[in-house]
Amino acid sequence: MLDRLFTPETLQEAWMVLKTQIPLAIWETVYVTVLSTAFAIVLGLPLGVLLVAGEKNGVLPLPKGLMHVLNVVINLLRSVPFLILMIMVFPLTRLIVGTTVGTVASIVPLVIAAFPFVARLVESSLREVNPNIIEAAQSMGASPMQIICKVMIPESVPSLISNATIAITTILGYSAMSGIIGGGGLGKIAINYGYYRYKFLVMLIAVILLIVLVQIFQSVGTRIAVRSDKRLK
Amino acid sequence: MIELVHLDKTFQTADGAVEALRDISLTIEDGDIFGIIGMSGAGKSTLVRCINMLERPTGGTVIVGGDDMTKLSPAALREKRRSITMIFQQFNLLMQRTCLKNVCFPMELDGKSKKDAKKKARELLDLVGLPDKALAYPAQLSGGQQQRVAIARALATNPEVLLCDEATSALDPNTTHAILELIRDINKKLGITVVVITHQMSVVEEICSHVAILDEGRVVEQGDVAQVFAHPQSDAAKKLVFPNGEETVLPPQENQARLRIGFNGSATADKPLIATMAAEHGILANILGASTRAFHEQAFGEMLIGVPAAQKEEALAFLRSVPGITVEEVPEDA
Numbered sequence: 034m035l036d037r038l039f040t041p042e043t044l045q046e047a048w049m050v051l052k053t054q055i056p057l058a059i060w061e062t063v064y065v066t067v068l069s070t071a072f073a074i075v076l077g078l079p080l081g082v083l084l085v086a087g088e089k090n091g092v093l094p095l096p097k098g099l100m101h102v103l104n105v106v107i108n109l110l111r112s113v114p115f116l117i118l119m120i121m122v123f124p125l126t127r128l129i130v131g132t133t134v135g136t137v138a139s140i141v142p143l144v145i146a147a148f149p150f151v152a153r154l155v156e157s158s159l160r161e162v163n164p165n166i167i168e169a170a171q172s173m174g175a176s177p178m179q180i181i182c183k184v185m186i187p188e189s190v191p192s193l194i195s196n197a198t199i200a201i202t203t204i205l206g207y208s209a210m211s212g213i214i215g216g217g218g219l220g221k222i223a224i225n226y227g228y229y230r231y232k233f234l235v236m237l238i239a240v241i242l243l244i245v246l247v248q249i250f251q252s253v254g255t256r257i258a259v260r261s262d263k264r265l266k
Numbered sequence: 267m268i269e270l271v272h273l274d275k276t277f278q279t280a281d282g283a284v285e286a287l288r289d290i291s292l293t294i295e296d297g298d299i300f301g302i303i304g305m306s307g308a309g310k311s312t313l314v315r316c317i318n319m320l321e322r323p324t325g326g327t328v329i330v331g332g333d334d335m336t337k338l339s340p341a342a343l344r345e346k347r348r349s350i351t352m353i354f355q356q357f358n359l360l361m362q363r364t365c366l367k368n369v370c371f372p373m374e375l376d377g378k379s380k381k382d383a384k385k386k387a388r389e390l391l392d393l394v395g396l397p398d399k400a401l402a403y404p405a406q407l408s409g410g411q412q413q414r415v416a417i418a419r420a421l422a423t424n425p426e427v428l429l430c431d432e433a434t435s436a437l438d439p440n441t442t443h444a445i446l447e448l449i450r451d452i453n454k455k456l457g458i459t460v461v462v463i464t465h466q467m468s469v470v471e472e473i474c475s476h477v478a479i480l481d482e483g484r485v486v487e488q489g490d491v492a493q494v495f496a497h498p499q500s501d502a503a504k505k506l507v508f509p510n511g512e513e514t515v516l517p518p519q520e521n522q523a524r525l526r527i528g529f530n531g532s533a534t535a536d537k538p539l540i541a542t543m544a545a546e547h548g549i550l551a552n553i554l555g556a557s558t559r560a561f562h563e564q565a566f567g568e569m570l571i572g573v574p575a576a577q578k579e580e581a582l583a584f585l586r587s588v589p590g591i592t593v594e595e596v597p598e599d600a
Binding site: 169170171172173174175183188190262263264 | 318320343344345346347348350351352354356358359360361362363371372374375376403404405419423429
């Protein structure tokens with residue numbers, strides 16, 4: 034296996050791919066991941082806030098029925114396998130992007146798959162906020178919106194950043210899968226060369242690059258989270 | 267003035283209704299430092315939270331500065347809360363903000379400009395003795411320092427009432443003393459009415475002028491601190507005033523008369539009572555038991571002494587001549 038992996042031809046080919054396609058693939062992966070995470074946060078953050086604030090004893094209690102619907106929808110979206118979800122949201126993708134294939138088109142299913150996940154992560158971060166601090170803010174006459182924007186979110190920033198890191202690395206993994214619907218990036222290269230054409234060396238390189246990207250996102254995220262936490266000094 | 271009128275609070279729990287407060291009526295005068303003391307679970311924290319409506323009472327009314335708190339709209343209540351601020355056992359500072367920004371926080375909520383807020387916050391940090399900690403984060407401060415920041419924050423909206431919920435319970439005795447002094451200072455300087463919730467007698471003794479004793483959700487005694495502590499009537503009050511139980515009495519000896527002396531606020535530093543009796547009258551008294559406490563340099567409590575039966579009348583005559591104490595003979599079989 035190994036001797037077939039490293040023949041002069043495979044090395045030659047891998048070098049060519051590395052030179053011509055990998056730089057763009059890295060860029061596409063990073064750009065799809067970051068953009069999808071950003072959109073997922075735009076949708077997921079308010080949803081996560083609602084999940085915590087809207088509870089019966091929350092700062093902004095919402096009707097029980099609405100909370101129930103929110104929870105069910107999030108759980109539903111989270112239980113559909115990403116591969117199936119990608120295909121199921123084709124109509125929506127076409128509506129938004131105009132096409133269902135390609136790198137930009139892959140952002141839509143990624144966001145749909147990620148925002149319920151982000152909402153749950155936000156929910157868990159906000160639940161860590163000391164309820165006594167919220168009570169103190171209430172005793173000072175803070176409105177529900179002020180408590181959300183000035184207490185709950187700022188107080189959970191370190192935890193939100195760590196969870197955003199989890200989200201971005203998970204979405205990076207999903208984005209590799211979107212190679213199947215023609216989304217660009219390292220995932221596409223791995224699938225095209227490794228799975229369809231048995232060029233394992235290229236696949237290996239693509240996978241290693243994905244691992245490196247995850248490492249970079251994770252360590253940068255962790256560092257920012259730790260730095261932002263004023264409780265640790 | 268804070269008036270609580272027939273206040274009730276019942277919590278619905280899985281195990282049924284729990285009556286946390288039952289028919290509480292209290293009046294707290296402006297500028298007073300009013301203590302509410304009780305054992306854990308007596309309902310103190312619930313009671314103080316009913317004053318600013320963090321807990322909604324299930325019955326009765328709460329009137330603060332003429333406003334019926336139970337009838338205020340949410341917006342009016344938020345506005346009102348700026349004049350009834352609170353400090354807590356665990357300080358409850360915003361951990362991701364500097365001390366300065368913590369003190370700015372209530373002013374920010376109020377829509378005050380950043381510049382004015384910062385100026386006022388610096389003045390307040392000066393007032394509480396932490397001018398150099400403006401840019402430190404709460405986690406960098408000791409408990410006592412954090413409570414000072416919390417006090418500065420509580421004063422930021424120029425409140426009329428300061429509620430202290432076990433504000434010194436997490437602090438060591440020296441720090442407690444310093445914080446209580448600060449609270450008393452603020453009460454004197456700014457004329458803020460202070461409501462102190464505590465389970466510590468020493469806190470009430472040190473700064474309160476009036477006290478209510480809470481037991482199982484009821485006010486069992488209330489009044490002037492000196493009065494209540496000198497003659498605790500209820501079991502709960504006695505337990506608080508004499509935590510080790512009432513005096514242990516030695517058995518009567520032959521030819522000994524037993525006298526009970528009550529101290530009702532006599533000056534302790536004035537004259538050594540027992541020694542004077544011995545030196546000037548040659549009566550050698552035996553202290554059989556004592557439970558006295560000093561508040562504000564006055565003694566309160568009781569002392570049981572034994573004197574030789576032959577000198578009983580002389581002893582009684584001497585003790586009755588001393589101002590501020592009462593004396594009675596204890597019958598042999600008591």
